[in-house]
Amino acid sequence: MASLRTAVADTVARKSVSRTGRLVSAPRMGLVPAAQRLPLDEILVGDCIAAMNALPAASVDCVFADPPYNLQLGDGSLLRPDQSRVDAVDDAWDQFSSFAAYDEFTRAWLTAARRVMKPNATLWVIGSYHNIFRVGSVLQDLGFWILNDIVWRKANPMPNFRGKRFTNAHETLIWASRSAESKGYTFHYEALKGGNDDVQMRSDWFIPLCTGDERLKGADGQKVHPTQKPEALLARTLLSATNAGDVVLDPFFGTGTTGAVAKRLGRRFIGIERETVYAEAARARIDAVEPLSKAALLVAPTKRAEPRVAFLSVIEAGHIRAGEILTDARGRHEAVVRPDGTLMVGPAMGSIHKIGALVQGFPSCNGWDFWHAKRDGKLVLIDVFRGRMRAAMGSAA
Amino acid sequence: MASLRTAVADTVARKSVSRTGRLVSAPRMGLVPAAQRLPLDEILVGDCIAAMNALPAASVDCVFADPPYNLQLGDGSLLRPDQSRVDAVDDAWDQFSSFAAYDEFTRAWLTAARRVMKPNATLWVIGSYHNIFRVGSVLQDLGFWILNDIVWRKANPMPNFRGKRFTNAHETLIWASRSAESKGYTFHYEALKGGNDDVQMRSDWFIPLCTGDERLKGADGQKVHPTQKPEALLARTLLSATNAGDVVLDPFFGTGTTGAVAKRLGRRFIGIERETVYAEAARARIDAVEPLSKAALLVAPTKRAEPRVAFLSVIEAGHIRAGEILTDARGRHEAVVRPDGTLMVGPAMGSIHKIGALVQGFPSCNGWDFWHAKRDGKLVLIDVFRGRMRAAMGSAA
DNA sequence: TGTACCAGTGAATCAAATA
DNA sequence: GTATTTGATTCACTGGTAC
Numbered sequence: 001m002a003s004l005r006t007a008v009a010d011t012v013a014r015k016s017v018s019r020t021g022r023l024v025s026a027p028r029m030g031l032v033p034a035a036q037r038l039p040l041d042e043i044l045v046g047d048c049i050a051a052m053n054a055l056p057a058a059s060v061d062c063v064f065a066d067p068p069y070n071l072q073l074g075d076g077s078l079l080r081p082d083q084s085r086v087d088a089v090d091d092a093w094d095q096f097s098s099f100a101a102y103d104e105f106t107r108a109w110l111t112a113a114r115r116v117m118k119p120n121a122t123l124w125v126i127g128s129y130h131n132i133f134r135v136g137s138v139l140q141d142l143g144f145w146i147l148n149d150i151v152w153r154k155a156n157p158m159p160n161f162r163g164k165r166f167t168n169a170h171e172t173l174i175w176a177s178r179s180a181e182s183k184g185y186t187f188h189y190e191a192l193k194g195g196n197d198d199v200q201m202r203s204d205w206f207i208p209l210c211t212g213d214e215r216l217k218g219a220d221g222q223k224v225h226p227t228q229k230p231e232a233l234l235a236r237t238l239l240s241a242t243n244a245g246d247v248v249l250d251p252f253f254g255t256g257t258t259g260a261v262a263k264r265l266g267r268r269f270i271g272i273e274r275e276t277v278y279a280e281a282a283r284a285r286i287d288a289v290e291p292l293s294k295a296a297l298l299v300a301p302t303k304r305a306e307p308r309v310a311f312l313s314v315i316e317a318g319h320i321r322a323g324e325i326l327t328d329a330r331g332r333h334e335a336v337v338r339p340d341g342t343l344m345v346g347p348a349m350g351s352i353h354k355i356g357a358l359v360q361g362f363p364s365c366n367g368w369d370f371w372h373a374k375r376d377g378k379l380v381l382i383d384v385f386r387g388r389m390r391a392a393m394g395s396a397a
Numbered sequence: 398m399a400s401l402r403t404a405v406a407d408t409v410a411r412k413s414v415s416r417t418g419r420l421v422s423a424p425r426m427g428l429v430p431a432a433q434r435l436p437l438d439e440i441l442v443g444d445c446i447a448a449m450n451a452l453p454a455a456s457v458d459c460v461f462a463d464p465p466y467n468l469q470l471g472d473g474s475l476l477r478p479d480q481s482r483v484d485a486v487d488d489a490w491d492q493f494s495s496f497a498a499y500d501e502f503t504r505a506w507l508t509a510a511r512r513v514m515k516p517n518a519t520l521w522v523i524g525s526y527h528n529i530f531r532v533g534s535v536l537q538d539l540g541f542w543i544l545n546d547i548v549w550r551k552a553n554p555m556p557n558f559r560g561k562r563f564t565n566a567h568e569t570l571i572w573a574s575r576s577a578e579s580k581g582y583t584f585h586y587e588a589l590k591g592g593n594d595d596v597q598m599r600s601d602w603f604i605p606l607c608t609g610d611e612r613l614k615g616a617d618g619q620k621v622h623p624t625q626k627p628e629a630l631l632a633r634t635l636l637s638a639t640n641a642g643d644v645v646l647d648p649f650f651g652t653g654t655t656g657a658v659a660k661r662l663g664r665r666f667i668g669i670e671r672e673t674v675y676a677e678a679a680r681a682r683i684d685a686v687e688p689l690s691k692a693a694l695l696v697a698p699t700k701r702a703e704p705r706v707a708f709l710s711v712i713e714a715g716h717i718r719a720g721e722i723l724t725d726a727r728g729r730h731e732a733v734v735r736p737d738g739t740l741m742v743g744p745a746m747g748s749i750h751k752i753g754a755l756v757q758g759f760p761s762c763n764g765w766d767f768w769h770a771k772r773d774g775k776l777v778l779i780d781v782f783r784g785r786m787r788a789a790m791g792s793a794a
Numbered sequence: 795t796g797t798a799c800c801a802g803t804g805a806a807t808c809a810a811a812t813a
Numbered sequence: 814g815t816a817t818t819t820g821a822t823t824c825a826c827t828g829g830t831a832c
Binding site: 139310393 | 496525526527529530531532533534536537538543544545546547548550552554556557560561562563564565566567569571572584585586587588589590591592593594595596597598599600601603604605629632633636637661662689690692693694695697757759761762
């Protein structure tokens with residue numbers, strides 16, 4: 001079994017132990033030993049920059065990094081409408097004094113990561129609008145070559161509780177090669193296409209949050225890590241951009257999603273994590289993972305729910321015009337279509353559902369099955385237009 | 398009819414003409430005249446930084462910017478599988494010598510844009526992974542406050558012809574306020590929700606490319622502009638974050654999608670475009686646009702915007718009697734209505750909000766959404782009575 | 795053993811008017 | 814300027830308990 005290497009940074013000599021030990025130091029920053037064996041399938045506890053500098057140059061095939069996002073939360077706490085408190089990410093490891101400090105941190109770890117990457121290795125970084133623009137700029141400055149930015153569309157994001165912004169429903173991953181000259185990177189184009197109804201895999205991925213049994217919980221029932229990523233997300237990245245047997249380095253290992261998925265998919269991993277609590281949870285988690293048989297290492301096709309279609313989208317697509325009049329099946333009720341996708345009857349405005357309910361005097365109504373538009377002299381249910389939208393959306397849900 | 402102001406930058410004195418003229422200069426960079434009238438619904442031909450510096454400070458409600466993407470194409474041309482050539486964006490205006498040069502350009506135009514923004518104005522910028530990380534970083538450095546990043550998911554993106562990457566199926570928009578202190582920005586939360594099946598609008602938008610009749614073509618049948626954006630995209634941004642009558646500035650006007658949509662939706666625009674060919678196409682396009690009726694552009698009032706109603710008024714109007722007992726939805730808590738519009742529970746007295754918070758043990762509570770009165774054997778939320786008061790006051794819907 | 799209802803929760807840069 | 818008051822605001826999913 002692989003080991004967990006845990007130690008504080010100044011105790012290298014005393015605590016550095018053999019492959020079978022459970023506690024292994026990450027060396028101190030500045031000590032860059034000559035090339036040495038790779039700590040495969042191990043978790044190094046310590047600072048990721050020092051630990052990466054202790055690895056041989058050009059030794060890993062892929063890097064997956066989920067760095068601190070540098071969230072800048074307000075002073076007060078955010079309450080839900082039912083007055084319960086949102087459990088915000090306010091851990092010390094996510095605090096930076098300024099954008100400049102965050103940039104410097106980003107430059108440091110990206111530089112260290114780039115050194116250990118093989119010439120054709122690729123790097124993945126995930127982030128949100130708080131940090132991803134900093135990361136992307138620094139990465140370009142360092143000579144990385146962006147291959148794609150990928151949007152993780154969350155199936156079940158946290159809503160916006162105050163109604164002040166759009167629901168923040170996605171995060172962004174950057175996929176980059178080591179340099180513009182690195183043309184030989186791994187990309188399993190055909191496998192991805194085969195798992196996606198034989199059309200090219202797009203840059204927007206629809207994947208649920210990590211919840212349920214997959215989410216690691218402590219003895220107190222609380223989540224072990226505030227930002228554990230779903231295995232499905234890691235699986236798609238590793239299946240896309242690595243081969244079985246490849247070495248994947250994760251410098252912000254957390255509770256080890258990268259390691260768990262790597263083991264399951266027949267990849268090797270090197271994890272680096274500063275917090276012992278996370279590293280220990282990761283070790284136990286990964287030890288329990290059963291690798292898939294080699295034959296089973298195919299891309300799992302994505303399960304697709306029927307995509308939600310906004311009435312506004314039907315207008316934007318030109319199926320229905322703003323200003324047009326909709327009626328019910330018998331023409332007894334009329335409503336005007338507004339450009340924002342609401343309907344208007346007299347002074348009342350609201351969704352197709354709300355206004356449908358209003359004109360009938362019902363508490364509720366499914367507007368899609370109520371309102372009609374006139375086409376070629378005949379009334380057409382607006383749900384027909386939604387069906388056309390869904391057909392056009394195809395695999396994009 | 399509004400004018401097209403076209404001129405080269407060094408001919409201000411000679412070519413600057415009246416509102417009805419078709420050729421109007423943008424002043425030279427560095428000349429920043431004192432506040433002057435806004436060139437509403439006009440297109441200024443010239444450098445956007447100089448033109449913005451000639452506008453009065455704090456004069457526009459919204460900025461929409463589609464800057465050059467700084468695409469870094471290889472030397473060779475890209476061929477489709479059928480050997481036809483992909484018409485790449487290789488125009489001179491998209492060429493920058495380095496990331497640093499692009500950053501400097503970005504800093505310059507964002508600084509100029511920020512000056513002309515009203516305190517509660519917001520900015521939209523669209524880009525791809527080639528430039529959006531630079532733009533986002535600079536924008537944060539300048540003090541803009543990101544509200545959302547929005548993903549435009551393309552219904553029909555160009556495939557990846559070589560099978561070397563994921564289909565680049567989206568672009569990113571950043572929506573930012575002028576500063577972290579700008580809390581009063583416009584966001585039509587209710588209308589967006591109403592147009593989206595009564596659930597919050599998310600940060601990922603599914604919208605087709607600009608094709609077909611909407612795509613401007615020259616006499617030769619070729620597209621006039623290589624990156625014309627779909628009107629649906631602009632419509633959603635303007636409906637989200639501006640009011641009818643607001644002034645929208647677009648410093649990279651191109652063929653005028655922003656202007657066309659602004660006119661259709663009853664907004665005013667100021668367009669700045671360097672290339673006369675684009676500006677002339679935009680002018681003709683916008684002149685042909687028919688605005689929507691004012692009635693169709695009314696905004697559904699949010700609760701916050703509706704007239705304030707005192708609980709005492711509800712008692713005075715006879716909807717609720719002094720001495721009556723109010724309860725929560727399940728009858729677990731009771732309070733007595735006092736003639737002065739306060740509630741009483743045991744020895745405690747206070748507003749509907751204070752007493753609601755008290756009995757629940759919460760720090761705060763919206764009493765309108767908590768207390769109920771019994772009418773015909775059923776519990777009725779007191780907010781219903783407020784609604785009747787407002788209806789009687791003439792506040793529609 | 796279903797079904798219905800209720801409670802909990804996820805990387806959050808989340809108020810505005812009045813005194 | 815600060816302090817207080819008023820009062821606006823959630824989606825998809827999981828899991829436990831009641832019936």
